[in-house]
Amino acid sequence: MNASEGNKCEEEGGGGEEEGRWNWFRPANVSETFFEACQRHGLIMTAYWLVVSSASPLEEEHVRLALCHLYRKVPTLRLCLRQRDGVLWACERAVGDNIDFEVVEGRDPRDVMEEVMNQSYASHDGPLWRARLVRGAAGEDCPSEELRASFPHTSHLVLGNHHGIADGTSNVRTYNLLLRILNDVIAGRPIDDQEQLGDFVNEAELMKMVDDKKRALEKDPENLQRLLEEKAAQMQRVPLFLQCHPPAGQRMHRRTRMLHGILDEETTRRLIERCKREGVSVESAVTTAINGTTVDMAVRTGREAESFRLSESHAVNLRRYLSADAAAALGVLITVFDNVTQTPITWRAAFWEHARSLHASLHARLRQNGPLHDECLRQMVMPNDALETLLTDLPSPTHDCTTSNMGALDAKFPERGAHVQATRLARGSCSFYDFAVHFYHTFRGRFTYTLCFDAGLVAEDVASAFRQALFDNLKAVI
Structure with missing residues (x-):
């Protein structure tokens, strides 16, 4: 399911779509092309489930705003894949935030994760990722007694993506940044949207x-x-x-x-x-x-x-050779x-x-x-x-x-803020x-x-x- 108008952020100047206006980057690389073909057939969409403990109940608008900042700070989340003169290209919208976000009440986050993982993406319009905030779920994760005393509220963030925009290493970096931003949003701290998490992968070295x-x-x-x-x-x-x-x-x-x-x-x-x-x-x-x-x-x-x-x-992870x-x-x-x-x-x-x-x-x-x-x-x-x-x-x-x-993720996922912390992380893919x-x-x-x-x-x-x-x-x- 694609984002509706109600899900497209407008906070802090993130305007509407302005259909047809795109920043064109380059022809899609080998991985993007491969995973785009797969996801059109319902294959290899990735999903993550974060159990989040918070000092106070998570507010929908805090999460929504954090996702908007994340979109602006992570280039791969802005990626779309469109045909241009018969060739698949990587591009992004020139204006506006493009977010697919919903709040889900009382459902089992496992079911939500399955649902997210089995939904394809409208790659030509984006977004190529989605987020669900699940609240009031039964069977919630139980962190340590010490953590529970300071962070007594539990919510679940289910995040999915087209596998062509990110692998596990990229996702871990992205979702660690999401928690950092969410802590900043709750605390009312300013966030620099110009500071980017990283640049797009260049497959040239690997392809050589x-x-x-x-x-x-x-x-x-x-x-x-x-x-x-x-x-x-x-x-x-x-x-x-x-x-x-x-x-x-x-x-x-x-x-x-x-x-x-x-x-x-x-x-x-x-x-x-x-x-x-x-x-x-x-x-x-x-x-x-x-x-x-x-x-x-x-x-x-x-x-x-x-x-x-x-x-x-x-x-x-092929980064070991690069x-x-x-x-x-x-x-x-x-x-x-x-x-x-x-x-x-x-x-x-x-x-x-x-x-x-x-x-x-x-x-x-x-x-x-x-x-x-x-x-x-x-x-x-x-x-x-x-x-x-x-x-x-x-x-x-x-x-x-x-x-x-992915081995030990604590070192790769260090964010433990004063307002929210992740206590459990599950990964999956079709x-x-x-x-x-x-x-x-x-x-x-x-x-x-x-x-x-x-x-x-x-x-x-x-x-x-x-x-x-x-x-x-x-x-x-x-």
Whole structure:
């Protein structure tokens, strides 16, 4: 749903639309083009859920004004994608604030997050993001007793965006700024709208690295052909989970559902400390538990094998490969890279050994520029100009496990103001090739997890059983 006139801010001189007047920046880059095609088919829209504790009840106008300031201070939030002479361009409105904001009373914020995540955007007019303030929800988050005494009121901010304008790193910076602005608005402090959070991402450095990789691969045509055939074969495989739990009916539409989970601070501390002692990342340990849980469910459905070969897909922040200036930009600098793991049915008996093996495999690929290698092959197998046809045919899932791990977010999300503070943060996105995606991070000392699954492929009770088994397994191995 697009913003109505009532939702377009007019505070402090933010006027109306003046249709047809645009600031044209440049032709849309590779990421913007890719995610624009996806979101038109109901795919890969991102949503965040912030549980906000406040010293007094949040006022609608305070939140609205904070969002207007955010719009003016974050260039990517002003982005629109319009056709110009047959070419998709990035541009922005020349005049006025363009905000899609609503107040929702008494609904479960999980339902609101799902709703936001499953709504496409009118990219030619914008905005390419939306915000919902949810009040009076049942089952509200319970911060520490000390925090609750100073911040006794709980609200929920659900924020969604077209994935072409921001990745997780950009969103975390943006929403941390939102809380800072909201504290300033409540306190009555002046806000400088001319000061910008950052500049647009320039993909030139990244695209040069991908092109260099492509030219290197083309020097060995036989090896390149083998790699492309392997990639094509990967796109035809059926994940073990769906072999054991095939969809009940025909997949007629896409709708992503979500299940959330959280570990308390003590359990989270033990998980992190155990990972450090065993010499593995949390990503490696959690992925090993996901793989083991997948194998357990296969065994329970009658599959007989000593071990199962599982294909993983891991989201990675490409800023690790770029110069400091490029890495500081706002926008999308992510890809996914593949890994294959052999998981035996006796995985529990040597859990940390398996986690160390997976850790070594993942980090070897990261050191060897594996994500850039996989991004190059993806662009060769599935160029953007062929994407529309592929999406129309509802592509089938290919991976057994897809993860998006942002690690410890407290350092990246430091804002703890005198009027409002975020006490919980959940992330999610519609899936593309995947029947389910595992989003996780730690925030305020707690491991926070969201399972996003395709409701046309996975029954909710099966997804819920998986989520519960995964948490039971994580607790058991630490």
